[in-house]
Amino acid sequence: MNTRLEKNLNKNDNIPRHIAIIMDGNGRWAEKRGKLRICGYKNAIHSIKDAINGCKELGIPYITLYVFSYENWNRPKEEINQLMNLFHSHFKKYLKEMDDSNIRILTIGELKKFSYNIQKDLVLFVNQTKHNTSITLVLALSYGSRIEIIEATKKIAKQVSMGCLSIEEIDDSFFKKNLYTKDIPDVDLVIRTSGEQRLSNFLLWQSAYAELYFTDILWPDFRKQDLFAAIENYKRRKRRFGKIA
Ligand code: IPE
Ligand code: IPE
Ligand code: MG
16 A cells, blocks of 8 residues: 555544445546457456455445446447346356455345346345455445435335325435435445546435545546545545534
8 A cells, every 4th residue: 555645544533434436437448448348347347346455444334336327228238238248247256255355245226127147146145245244345236316216205105105104204214214225324425437527326315415526537447546545535525514613
């Protein structure tokens, strides 16, 4: 680790509890090299490992990775097929490695849109790693905040219409319990790579008070020191949550 960053970061004070990463710029990374877009996704694995290991070193207990959005289903069929093949082969390949590293894996998103094989991989991931304790890795797959909030609203409305719930009981914490992320703390820091400065329907409820960090680095080039730079920047932020400092 870069010694200056190490000195600043190892204090453990003001370290985020949950960071969420929009891993963007994979296609552009490949196109810049005259390669097929899928090559960018294949080169993303090094960045993913670095981000997880960096969080582990800093004692950040939760990391959420935006792997595939609900809107990404609208991409060309060929790209979707290549991505699905890659997911299936990678999920198989990395399960043991994740488990051996004591990583607990959770998933959020509309998983039923995936093929039976991929759903099976994901159930195995979650079940096999559920007692692991080094870090919780949340994979956002077929994830969109709006659909998540709509589904939560439907569940709650059903309970009200059946007379099991009164409208007065619906508050922030009750609503949260109906989201995919019910057992996961709110996001402290959102990182987006590739220079785009938007949330793209990612964790809108959970990031209500998150700090946002944007970098021009394309995701396949993102390394541990880039994560540490983001955390160092986060540590300098003054979070007020509507109060006075
Ligand atoms: C994000 O990378 C990952 C997925 C959507 C699967 P992109 O595919 O959006 O890469 P760019 O933004 O086109 O470079
Ligand atoms: C967001 O990136 C989704 C993921 C990183 C998985 P996109 O590339 O799909 O977002 P937009 O279309 O640029 O907003
Ligand atoms: Mg993109």
